[in-house]
Amino acid sequence: ATLDRKGRVEFVREFKGHKSGVVALATLDRKGRxxxxxxxxxxxxxxxxxxCEEELDEEGNILREPLTHLATFTSFERLVYAIEVMREGCxxxxxxxxxMAMITAMAKKTxxxxxxxxxxxxxxxxxxxxxxxxxxxxxNDREINIWNMNVVDKTDGNLPNGNVxxxxxDCVINHDASIGTMTVGHNLILAGDIMGVVTMWERxxxxxxxxxxxxxxxxxxxxxxxxxxxxxxHSPAEISKQSILRLCFLDRETFxxxxxxxTIRVWDNIDAxxxxxxxxxxxxxxxxxxxxxxxGIQKLAPVEDPTTGELCLxxxxxxxxxxxxxxxxxxxxxxxxxxDELVMFxxxxxxxxxxxxxxxxxxxxxxxxxxxxxxxxxxxxxxxTGDSHGEIKTLKPEWKSVAIC
Numbered sequence: 001a002t003l004d005r006k007g008r009v010e011f012v013r014e015f016k017g018h019k020s021g022v023v024a025l026a027t028l029d030r031k032g033r034x035x036x037x038x039x040x041x042x043x044x045x046x047x048x049x050x051x052c053e054e055e056l057d058e059e060g061n062i063l064r065e066p067l068t069h070l071a072t073f074t075s076f077e078r079l080v081y082a083i084e085v086m087r088e089g090c091x092x093x094x095x096x097x098x099x100m101a102m103i104t105a106m107a108k109k110t111x112x113x114x115x116x117x118x119x120x121x122x123x124x125x126x127x128x129x130x131x132x133x134x135x136x137x138x139x140n141d142r143e144i145n146i147w148n149m150n151v152v153d154k155t156d157g158n159l160p161n162g163n164v165x166x167x168x169x170d171c172v173i174n175h176d177a178s179i180g181t182m183t184v185g186h187n188l189i190l191a192g193d194i195m196g197v198v199t200m201w202e203r204x205x206x207x208x209x210x211x212x213x214x215x216x217x218x219x220x221x222x223x224x225x226x227x228x229x230x231x232x233x234h235s236p237a238e239i240s241k242q243s244i245l246r247l248c249f250l251d252r253e254t255f256x257x258x259x260x261x262x263t264i265r266v267w268d269n270i271d272a273x274x275x276x277x278x279x280x281x282x283x284x285x286x287x288x289x290x291x292x293x294x295x296g297i298q299k300l301a302p303v304e305d306p307t308t309g310e311l312c313l314x315x316x317x318x319x320x321x322x323x324x325x326x327x328x329x330x331x332x333x334x335x336x337x338x339x340d341e342l343v344m345f346x347x348x349x350x351x352x353x354x355x356x357x358x359x360x361x362x363x364x365x366x367x368x369x370x371x372x373x374x375x376x377x378x379x380x381x382x383x384x385t386g387d388s389h390g391e392i393k394t395l396k397p398e399w400k401s402v403a404i405c
Contacts (some may be wrong), residue, residue, distance in 0.1 A: 004085065007319075013068070014035070015046050015069070017018075017044050017069050017072065018036065019038070019040040020038055021039045021117070022036050022037070023037055023081045024036065024080065024082050024083045025036040025083070026080055026084060026134065027085070028089075028091075028132055029088035029089070029091055029132070031047075031049065031093075032047050032048040032049030033044050033046065033047055033048075033082050033091055033130075033132075034048060035085070035134060037079075037080040037083055037131070037136070038367050040075070041074070041077075041078070041080070042072050042073060042074050043072075043073045043083065044071065044072050045070040045072075045073070045130075045149075046069055047068055047070055047093075054363040057195060059173035066119055069129075069131065070127065070163070070164045071130075071166070072105055073161060073166075075147075076138070077140060077165075078087065078138035078139070078141065079138060080136045080137070080138055080141050081337055082134055082137040082142060082182060083134055083137075083183065084134065084183060084189075085132070085133075085135075085184070086132075086135055086146060087131075087135055088130035088132050088135040089105075089124055089132030089149065090105065090130075090132075091129060091131075092105040092127070092128040092130075093127060093128070094121055094126065094127075103128070103290050103329045105129035106127045106128065108126060108217065109121065109129075112153075113398075116219055120308070125395050127128075127164040127165075128147070129151050129288070130151040130164055130165040130402070131150050131269055132149045133146060133149060134146075134147055134149070135184060135189070141177070141178065141179060142175045142176070143173065143179075144175070144179065144182055144189065144191060145169060145171075145172055145173075146169075146171040146173070147170060148167065148170065149166070149167045149288060150165065150166060150167075151164060152165060152166050153275060154166055156233065160388065166293055169333050172334070172348065173189065173191070173219050174275050175191050175193060175199060176193070176195075176299075178193060178194045179191045179192065179194075179196045180192050180193060180245060180295060181245060181246055181247050183247040183255070184249075184253075186249065186251075186252040187202060187203040187204075188202055188203070188252070189201040189203075189219065190218065190247045190255060191247075191251070191381040192244025192246075192247050193237075193243075193244060193256060194243045195242070195243070196228070196239065196241075196242025196259060197224055197225065197244075198223060198225040198255075198257055198267075199225075199227070200221070200223040201219045201220065201222065202220050202222045203218070203220075203223055204218055206303070206380040215242060218301050223276060223277075223278055224277050224278065225241050225257070225267055225278045225284075226277060227259075227265075227280045228242075229279060234302075240260065241259065241261040242260065242261065243259060244257055244258070244260075244295050245258050245260055245293060246258040246295075246296060246297045247297070248298065249314060250329070251313065252270070253268060253270045254267065254268040254269075254270065254313055254329065255270055255295050256315055256317075258294035258297055260293065261288065262291055262293065262294060262319070263286055263287065263288045263289070264279040264287055264289055264294065265284040266284060266285045266329055266342055267284045268284075268285075268329065276308050280354060282371050284374055285329075285341075285342040287342060289322050289323070290320070290323065291320065292323065292361075293320045294315070294317060294319055295318045295319055295320050295361075295362055295363050295364060295365065296362075296364055296365035296385070297318075297365075298365050298366060298367040299312070299314075300314040300315055300326065300381045300397065302314060302395075303328050303398065304399070305328075305330075305398055306399055312329055312330055312398075313328065313329045314326065314327065314328055314363060316367065316383050316397060318364070318365040318385060319362060320321070320351055320361045320362065321330075321348070322350040322351065322359030322360050322361055323348065323349055323362070324362055324365065324383060324395060325344055325346070325348075326345055326346035326347075326397035327343060327344050327345065328342075328343050328345055329341070329343075330342075330343065342349065344397075345399040346398060346399065350362050350385065358390050360391075361387055361388040362384070362385050364386040365381075365383060366384045367383055367385075367386060368394075381396075381397065382394050382396060383395040383396070383397055384397070385388055
């Protein structure tokens with residue numbers, strides 16, 4: 001689907017291939033590649049822009065299927081329910097404009113397969129380069145798997161199922177408890193577990209006792225963010241309420257977590273931390289936003305306080321009781337030695353079309369960045385929601401009023 005200039009969702013095309021439900025999606029790059037994970041225990045790679053139209057004869061019969069499906073990866077023993085892109089890599093199609101990525105890929109192909117290899121690829125409309133890396137998480141698993149993806153060399157005679165790319169397991173990150181959610185960014189991985197603990201891993205070239213990795217790269221455990229004071233015992237019911245459901249980076253120094261209790265926490269000033277274990281009371285801002293579950297958190301572009309002109313980190317949160325809330329974090333003023341303020345500047349209640357007094361669960365949320373406004377002279381983020389009635393709606397979070405959290 002795509003958004004038109006009025007913010008309406010328009011259908012573009014279907015991507016058929018999974019034999020059962022799709023449980024996770026991830027955009028790989030700006031060239032149109034994306035990944036999907038299905039209940040059939042496969043992860044599939046797609047191209048939403050290249051060679052996407054059917055080739056028909058004069059009678060309307062299909063001569064050639066569109067090349068939207070690039071690869072099916074079956075290296076998973078358990079159902080993958082979360083995908084995060086680590087590195088978008090390189091993607092070169094024969095119809096792309098000439099750039100440094102294409103020059104490098106063509107030189108590599110020529111060196112390995114001969115002078116005519118690039119010309120043959122252009123005639124046959126073959127993908128010249130297809131690389132990247134991504135992380136996967138299985139349900140109730142204690143491991144995050146990181147995969148490297150590379151283009152398949154057709155000269156080896158082992159092209160699997162028409163795939164243009166293959167994957168190899170690069171790294172396994174082991175966690176102390178079952179992981180409920182993860183997110184990546186800034187060479188960091190956050191893993192939130194069922195005990196309410198968020199662990200941060202950093203990618204580095206050095207080795208340590210708490211890291212695992214291949215070649216010269218390692219992932220080192222650098223911080224543990226916890227709602228509990230060390231040594232304090234809690235009941236199973238209390239622990240269950242703290243289970244982490246959602247995570248989102250705002251920048252390298254700030255991230256947002258959401259627990260099963262309906263509480264969100266903003267952890268900031270991470271780079272200044274000098275302890276491994278970080279306790280919530282001293283390093284986070286908390287707010288209970290729902291008595292139901294938080295269904296999604298999405299980063300927004302920085303928003304401007306209409307009163308002061310101050311740019312603030314911002315994000316939107318959706319919940320299964322039908323609310324979508326947009327919040328901002330005022331920057332810390334070092335002169336006053338005060339913590340940042342968490343403010344709510346926009347609230348939307350998702351209601352049924354036939355009965356506006358009845359709230360409808362918001363099950364998923366996404367953000368479209370750089371969307372042009374209807375008058376064509378400005379840009380603003382658009383929040384896209386999917387609800388339990390099967391409807392997709394778009395919202396424009398505007399800073400009209402503020403509630404200090």
